[in-house]
Amino acid sequence: MSPRKWAGDLALGVRFAFTGGREGWIRMMLTAVGVGLGVALLLLCTALPNVFATRDRVEAARYDLSYSDKAPPKADDTFLTAVTDTTWHDDDVRGRLLEPEGSRAPLPPGLDGFPGEGEMVVSPALKDLLASDDAALLRERLPYRITGTIGESGLIGSRELAYYAGASGLRPAVHSGVHRLSEYGKPDAAPEKTDPVLLLMVLVVFLVLLTPVAVFVAAAVRFGGERRDRRLAALRLVGADRHMTRRVAAGEALAGALLGMAVGTGFFLLGRQAAGSVGVLGMSVWPSYLDPSPVLAVLVAVAVPVAAVLVTLFAMRGVAVEPLGVVRAAKQRRRRLWWRLLPPLAGLAMLYPMIGQGRESGEFNQYLVIGGVLLLLTGITALLPWVVEAVVARVGQGPLSWQLAARRLQLSSGTAARMVNGIAVAVAGAIALQMLFTGTQNQYTKATGKDPDRVQMQVVFSKSTLLSGIEREFTGTKGVQAAVAPAIAQYGDAPRDPQATNGLTVGDCTALRELATLPSCEDGDVFVTRTRSHYTTPGNDEQIALVKPGRRLYLDPSYGDAVERGREVPWTVPSSVRVVEARKDSLDDSNSLLVTRGALPAAATPVLVSSGVYLRLDPSVTEAREYARNAVARLDPLAQTYSWSATQENARYASIRAGLFVGSVFVLVLIGASLLVSQMEQLRERRKLLSALVAFGTRRRTLSLSVLWQTALPVGLGLGLATAVGVALGSVLLKMTRTPVGMDWASVLTMTGAGAGVVGVVTLLSVPPLLRMMRPEGLRTE
Incomplete structure (x- = not known):
C-alpha cells in the first residue's frame, strides 16, 4: 500500500467527518470535547516543569537572609532587612522590613522603589485581603x-x-534578627541528595494522574462508533474493500483528534488565564508560569493524532464491515483471557527486581518503575472488557429494566467497558498511592515532644533583654488564658574555663510549675530535677552533686581569650535547694536546675536570655491566635510566633502529597466531564430506540432504570477490578520501599467511593436529557 493511497483514504475519512450533516457535526463536537479535555490536562502537565523552575527561580532571586558571622560593612550599596513573617488563620504572610543605607542599595524584585517609614508595598492578594471586612485584626x-x-x-x-515595609533604626539589631546585605539572591549550595522513596512517589503520582487522561483520550476518539460503522457499510456497497474502510475510519478519528487538539488548546488557554485568580492548598501560580515545555507540547501534538489512528485501526480488527451491515449485532466470539493477563504480569515482573531496595540500596530504576506501573494500570483496560462480558453473559433474570440493561450490555459490553476504563484506572492508581503514602507516613513524620493541649503558641523575641515581666504584657489579651516566660543562663564551677558547666532555667513559680512537680514554691526557692523526660540521660546525679548548698558558682563563665571577660556573675547556692521530679509533659527540660528570680543577685539579670513566652489559649475564642499575634507584634515587630503541634511532617513529603491532591482534583473533574460527554453520546446513539420503546408503551421509569443499570453494573465491576489491581500495586510499592504492607481499608473505600460518587453525579446529570429523548416524536426523521 503506497503512502499516497493511505493519505487519500485518510483525507476521505476527514472529509466524511466534516460533511456528515447535523449528526456528523454533533458527533465531531462530542469527540472534540472529549479529546480536548484530555489534551488540556496533558498540556497542563507539560507546563509543570516550568512552573516549578520559575517558582524556584523567583524564590532564589528574592532571597534576603544571611547566616554569616560577619556582616558586610555599611556602604552606599547596602541595606538592612528583617523578617516579619506572620500567619493569618492558616495562610502564611511573608513580611520584610527594609532600610536602605545608601543611594545604590538594590531593590527587592518586583519593587520600583523603597517604601518610606510607615509605608508598605503589598502583593495584590494581600491588598485585597486587607480591604475585606474580615481582616480587621490583620490591619491592626x-x-x-x-x-x-x-x-x-x-x-x-x-x-x-x-509585603515590604519601610523602617528606620534597624542597625543596632544587626545579628539579632536584622541582616545587612548588598544584593539579593540565594548563594550556591551543594545539591541536596534526593530521597529515592520521594522520587518514587513523584514518578508514581505523575503516572497515576496521566494514565487515566490517556485512557479517556483513547475512548473519546471512538465516539459514534456504531453510526460510523453503518456509514462504512454503505461504502462497501459502492466498492470499497475492508482495508479501505479501516483507513477511512482512521481518517474520521484523525479529524476528531485534530479538532480535539484545537479545542483542548482553547480549554488550556482559558484555564491558564483563570489560574491567576485561583489558589489550591495555599499554592498559586501566575498565568505566565503555565508555559508548556516546547518538546513536551510537540510530543502531545504528535501523540494524540497518532494514538487516535492506531486505536481506531486496532478497534476495527474486531468489526466486520459488510455491504449489507456490520457484524456487530450478531453473536460475537468470546474474548480470550490469556493475553489480557500479560500486561499486568509483565508490570509486576518489571517491578519485582526493585523489591526491598528502600533507601539503603540506592535509587530505583526509573524506566522499570514507569514501565511497570503503566503496564499494571493499563492492564485494567484489557481485563475489564473480559470481566464485563463474562458477567453480563450470565445475567438476565429479574425485572424488565434489568433485562433490558443486561441485553444491551450483552450486545455492546466493549462500549460499556470503555466508558468505565478511565475511572477504573484512576481509582486503582489512587488506592495504590494512598497505600504508599499511608505506609510511609511514619518515616516522614516525627514527634516534636510538644503537647499542644497544654501550650498552643510559643513566642520567640528578637531581643534577649525582653525578660522581666514580659508575660504580664499578655494579661488581658483576648483569647490568652495564661502566659509563662522562663529565662535561661549558663553556669560553671569557675569564672573562667570551668571544668563543670550546665544550664539553669529562671522563672516565677507559675513558670517553674510548668517544668517540674513542686511541693511548694516561693520567690527565692531553688530546685533541681531528679529526672529528665525528653533526654537519654535518665538521672541528674552529677548536677545534683554540683549544686550543693553553699557552693559558689558563676553565671555566664568565659572561655579562653574571650573578649567579654569580667561579665561572670558569682552566685552562692542557697541552703533551701530541693530535689524534685520533672514533669513528664514538661514544656522544656533541657535544664534541670530551676531557679526563681528572687534567688539570683540583681547583677544576674543582664546575663539571662529569654527562652520565649509560652501561651495557653482559650479554645472558645475563635480568633485567639490572631489576638495573640497582634499582642506580640506590638511588643516586638521582629518576634516570631510558632504554633505547637505534636508531630512535624517532612516538607517535601507534604508538598508531594499536596501536589497529588491538586492533581486529583483536576483528574476527577476530567473524569466527570468525559463521562458526561460519553454518556450523552451513548444516549444520542440510542435516541430512536428509546423513542420506539416509549411509543410502544414502555414506561419511562423502566427505561430510566435500565439506563441506570447499564451504568451501574460496569461501574461496579470496574471498581472491583480497580480495587484488586490498586491493592496489588500498592503492596508492591510498599515492598519496594521496605515498608510493612498494611491495609487502610477506610482509605481504600474512600477512593472507591469517590469514583462511584463521580459516576453517580454524571448519571444524575444525564437524566434530564434522557427524559427528553424518550418521546415518540424522536421517531420523526427527514
Whole structure:
C-alpha cells in the first residue's frame, strides 16, 4: 500500500467527518470535547516543569537572609532587612522590613522603589485581603500605609500574601534578627541528595494522574462508533474493500483528534488565564508560569493524532464491515483471557527486581518503575472488557429494566467497558498511592515532644533583654488564658574555663510549675530535677552533686581569650535547694536546675536570655491566635510566633502529597466531564430506540432504570477490578520501599467511593436529557 493511497483514504475519512450533516457535526463536537479535555490536562502537565523552575527561580532571586558571622560593612550599596513573617488563620504572610543605607542599595524584585517609614508595598492578594471586612485584626497587625503593589517578578504566585515595609533604626539589631546585605539572591549550595522513596512517589503520582487522561483520550476518539460503522457499510456497497474502510475510519478519528487538539488548546488557554485568580492548598501560580515545555507540547501534538489512528485501526480488527451491515449485532466470539493477563504480569515482573531496595540500596530504576506501573494500570483496560462480558453473559433474570440493561450490555459490553476504563484506572492508581503514602507516613513524620493541649503558641523575641515581666504584657489579651516566660543562663564551677558547666532555667513559680512537680514554691526557692523526660540521660546525679548548698558558682563563665571577660556573675547556692521530679509533659527540660528570680543577685539579670513566652489559649475564642499575634507584634515587630503541634511532617513529603491532591482534583473533574460527554453520546446513539420503546408503551421509569443499570453494573465491576489491581500495586510499592504492607481499608473505600460518587453525579446529570429523548416524536426523521 503506497503512502499516497493511505493519505487519500485518510483525507476521505476527514472529509466524511466534516460533511456528515447535523449528526456528523454533533458527533465531531462530542469527540472534540472529549479529546480536548484530555489534551488540556496533558498540556497542563507539560507546563509543570516550568512552573516549578520559575517558582524556584523567583524564590532564589528574592532571597534576603544571611547566616554569616560577619556582616558586610555599611556602604552606599547596602541595606538592612528583617523578617516579619506572620500567619493569618492558616495562610502564611511573608513580611520584610527594609532600610536602605545608601543611594545604590538594590531593590527587592518586583519593587520600583523603597517604601518610606510607615509605608508598605503589598502583593495584590494581600491588598485585597486587607480591604475585606474580615481582616480587621490583620490591619491592626500591619499598621502601614499601602503605597504600591509588588510586581510579578517578586512573587511566587498570584495569591501569595507578602509585603515590604519601610523602617528606620534597624542597625543596632544587626545579628539579632536584622541582616545587612548588598544584593539579593540565594548563594550556591551543594545539591541536596534526593530521597529515592520521594522520587518514587513523584514518578508514581505523575503516572497515576496521566494514565487515566490517556485512557479517556483513547475512548473519546471512538465516539459514534456504531453510526460510523453503518456509514462504512454503505461504502462497501459502492466498492470499497475492508482495508479501505479501516483507513477511512482512521481518517474520521484523525479529524476528531485534530479538532480535539484545537479545542483542548482553547480549554488550556482559558484555564491558564483563570489560574491567576485561583489558589489550591495555599499554592498559586501566575498565568505566565503555565508555559508548556516546547518538546513536551510537540510530543502531545504528535501523540494524540497518532494514538487516535492506531486505536481506531486496532478497534476495527474486531468489526466486520459488510455491504449489507456490520457484524456487530450478531453473536460475537468470546474474548480470550490469556493475553489480557500479560500486561499486568509483565508490570509486576518489571517491578519485582526493585523489591526491598528502600533507601539503603540506592535509587530505583526509573524506566522499570514507569514501565511497570503503566503496564499494571493499563492492564485494567484489557481485563475489564473480559470481566464485563463474562458477567453480563450470565445475567438476565429479574425485572424488565434489568433485562433490558443486561441485553444491551450483552450486545455492546466493549462500549460499556470503555466508558468505565478511565475511572477504573484512576481509582486503582489512587488506592495504590494512598497505600504508599499511608505506609510511609511514619518515616516522614516525627514527634516534636510538644503537647499542644497544654501550650498552643510559643513566642520567640528578637531581643534577649525582653525578660522581666514580659508575660504580664499578655494579661488581658483576648483569647490568652495564661502566659509563662522562663529565662535561661549558663553556669560553671569557675569564672573562667570551668571544668563543670550546665544550664539553669529562671522563672516565677507559675513558670517553674510548668517544668517540674513542686511541693511548694516561693520567690527565692531553688530546685533541681531528679529526672529528665525528653533526654537519654535518665538521672541528674552529677548536677545534683554540683549544686550543693553553699557552693559558689558563676553565671555566664568565659572561655579562653574571650573578649567579654569580667561579665561572670558569682552566685552562692542557697541552703533551701530541693530535689524534685520533672514533669513528664514538661514544656522544656533541657535544664534541670530551676531557679526563681528572687534567688539570683540583681547583677544576674543582664546575663539571662529569654527562652520565649509560652501561651495557653482559650479554645472558645475563635480568633485567639490572631489576638495573640497582634499582642506580640506590638511588643516586638521582629518576634516570631510558632504554633505547637505534636508531630512535624517532612516538607517535601507534604508538598508531594499536596501536589497529588491538586492533581486529583483536576483528574476527577476530567473524569466527570468525559463521562458526561460519553454518556450523552451513548444516549444520542440510542435516541430512536428509546423513542420506539416509549411509543410502544414502555414506561419511562423502566427505561430510566435500565439506563441506570447499564451504568451501574460496569461501574461496579470496574471498581472491583480497580480495587484488586490498586491493592496489588500498592503492596508492591510498599515492598519496594521496605515498608510493612498494611491495609487502610477506610482509605481504600474512600477512593472507591469517590469514583462511584463521580459516576453517580454524571448519571444524575444525564437524566434530564434522557427524559427528553424518550418521546415518540424522536421517531420523526427527514
